[in-house]
Amino acid sequence: MTTAGVTNALSLLDFATNSPLPFVAGRIVVEVPEAYLTDERFEHAGIEGLAIQRLLTLANSVEYLNFSWSVLAAKRIISSPAVYPLAAVALCLKNASHECVGEESITANDFLRAQQKLLSYRLSSDMFSDRQALVCLDYQNPSLPFDLYDESSKRLRREDEFESLVEDLLFAQRGAGFKAEKLPNFRLPLAVMLHELMENTDDHARTNYDGSVLRPNAVRGMLVKRIFQYRKLPTRESEKSPPIPCLEFTVFDSGIGYYNSYRRQLMKGQARGEPVEVGDRQAEIIRKYELGAEVPMDVEYAILQKCLSRHSNRAIPDPRPGHRGLGLYEVLRSLKMMQGMFEVRTGRIHGYRSFLSGEIQLQLEPETSKDRPGMPKASLLDATDRFSHKLTSQQLVRGTVVRIVVPLI
Numbered sequence: 149m150t151t152a153g154v155t156n157a158l159s160l161l162d163f164a165t166n167s168p169l170p171f172v173a174g175r176i177v178v179e180v181p182e183a184y185l186t187d188e189r190f191e192h193a194g195i196e197g198l199a200i201q202r203l204l205t206l207a208n209s210v211e212y213l214n215f216s217w218s219v220l221a222a223k224r225i226i227s228s229p230a231v232y233p234l235a236a237v238a239l240c241l242k243n244a245s246h247e248c249v250g251e252e253s254i255t256a257n258d259f260l261r262a263q264q265k266l267l268s269y270r271l272s273s274d275m276f277s278d279r280q281a282l283v284c285l286d287y288q289n290p291s292l293p294f295d296l297y298d299e300s301s302k303r304l305r306r307e308d309e310f311e312s313l314v315e316d317l318l319f320a321q322r323g324a325g326f327k328a329e330k331l332p333n334f335r336l337p338l339a340v341m342l343h344e345l346m347e348n349t350d351d352h353a354r355t356n357y358d359g360s361v362l363r364p365n366a367v368r369g370m371l372v373k374r375i376f377q378y379r380k381l382p383t384r385e386s387e388k389s390p391p392i393p394c395l396e397f398t399v400f401d402s403g404i405g406y407y408n409s410y411r412r413q414l415m416k417g418q419a420r421g422e423p424v425e426v427g428d429r430q431a432e433i434i435r436k437y438e439l440g441a442e443v444p445m446d447v448e449y450a451i452l453q454k455c456l457s458r459h460s461n462r463a464i465p466d467p468r469p470g471h472r473g474l475g476l477y478e479v480l481r482s483l484k485m486m487q488g489m490f491e492v493r494t495g496r497i498h499g500y501r502s503f504l505s506g507e508i509q510l511q512l513e514p515e516t517s518k519d520r521p522g523m524p525k526a527s528l529l530d531a532t533d534r535f536s537h538k539l540t541s542q543q544l545v546r547g548t549v550v551r552i553v554v555p556l557i
């Protein structure tokens with residue numbers, strides 16, 4: 149994490165690791181080496197969203213970041229910012245400057261133009277690259293991507309508009325082996341999930357605890373990527389099966405996270421729907437403390453489970469056409485139906501649920517359950533220790549990253 153003994157310098161590649169971030173007062177120099185363009189860590193499923201969250205965590209806790217770009221990395225990002233999501237988010241930070249070492253013809257203006265190009269990016273269904281990013285900025289010169297927001301009303305697009313977006317993306321995956329007959333079954337649930345997740349960033353992750361827009365950086369977005377997903381807990385028969393070709397959607401934000409947003413609703417009123425509830429055991433802690441060392445892990449996790457199950461009573465096991473559930477529980481339910489995967493990193497929690505084929509299926513309601521037979525319990529498994537049901541405590545991060553993975557075959 150240190151370069152030649154300088155404590156406040158790091159590389160953009162450090163964000164793709166788990167090493168502790170240097171929270172120092174003042175200025176941080178971040179080098180963007182040429183190796184960033186080819187570093188294979190970014191090919192690993194799920195890494196990019198976590199790296200973005202670490203960058204946003206650092207950026208909102210230090211005064212200033214100074215990005216020092218290698219010539220090749222600068223040239224690439226300037227020509228196609230949306231296909232380099234982590235570097236693209238770096239371009240959007242308000243408390244940062246950018247310079248290219250060794251190439252004076254590349255100026256701050258070129259980086260600004262790259263940022264504008266990113267913000268006006270439209271998802272491309274041909275996916276000439278395996279990944280692409282849409283970014284929303286909420287603080288100072290707000291900017292909302294056309295694909296997700298209606299330009300004139302500045303409101304999140306309707307679900308049917310999300311459906312056309314998703315249809316184009318799915319249709320384009322036929323070359324990657326996507327079975328055409330799955331298309332009609334996947335289009336609506338995928339659109340619903342992405343709509344719910346983006347709506348959540350809009351409802352819960354743009355503002356501070358007191359309701360003012362987050363500063364200096366209020367950044368949200370969605371990444372789309374083609375990946376190969378390994379099973380976490382394969383059954384014996386599928387142990388040697390190759391990883392599954394999937395489409396991965398990552399929705400990230402720089403907000404206050406699940407625990408604090410739940411707490412805010414509990415104490416200041418509801419963003420949407422019925423008032424939130426907590427059990428007696430959590431009530432005292434959550435009313436007293438923002439997320440931090442005073443909050444025991446089991447209370448943080450209990451609140452996250454509350455979030456996951458908030459609308460679970462609206463779910464029905466076999467949805468009729470036109471009927472759907474709501475919120476995060478609907479995301480879990482749909483992923484079970486699609487044999488996909490769910491992952492969330494917020495606060496100190498990093499959990500997942502996998503319903504991939506060939507995976508040991510855990511934490512499901514019994515088939516004899518009256519309300520939700522065979523449906524997922526609103527619980528998570530530990531993402532870092534895949535054999536543990538108890539969630540281990542991770543470094544506290546800002547905001548939330550949710551990753552949903554949908555099999556293409």
Ligand SMILES: Nc1ncnc2c1ncn2[C@@H]1O[C@H](COP(=O)(O)OP(=O)(O)O)[C@@H](O)[C@H]1O
Pocket residue numbers: 344348349351352353401403404405406407409410411413419420421424454455456458459474475476477548
């Ligand atoms: N991106 C997010 N940032 C912070 N909190 C979130 C986010 N998404 C969801 N939450 C929390 O999870 C709870 C449940 O979300 P959801 O099931 O979508 O229901 P609703 O949005 O109707 O409250 C929210 O009330 C909120 O406290």
Ligand SMILES: [Mg+2]
Pocket residue numbers: 344347348351475476
């Ligand atoms: Mg919601």
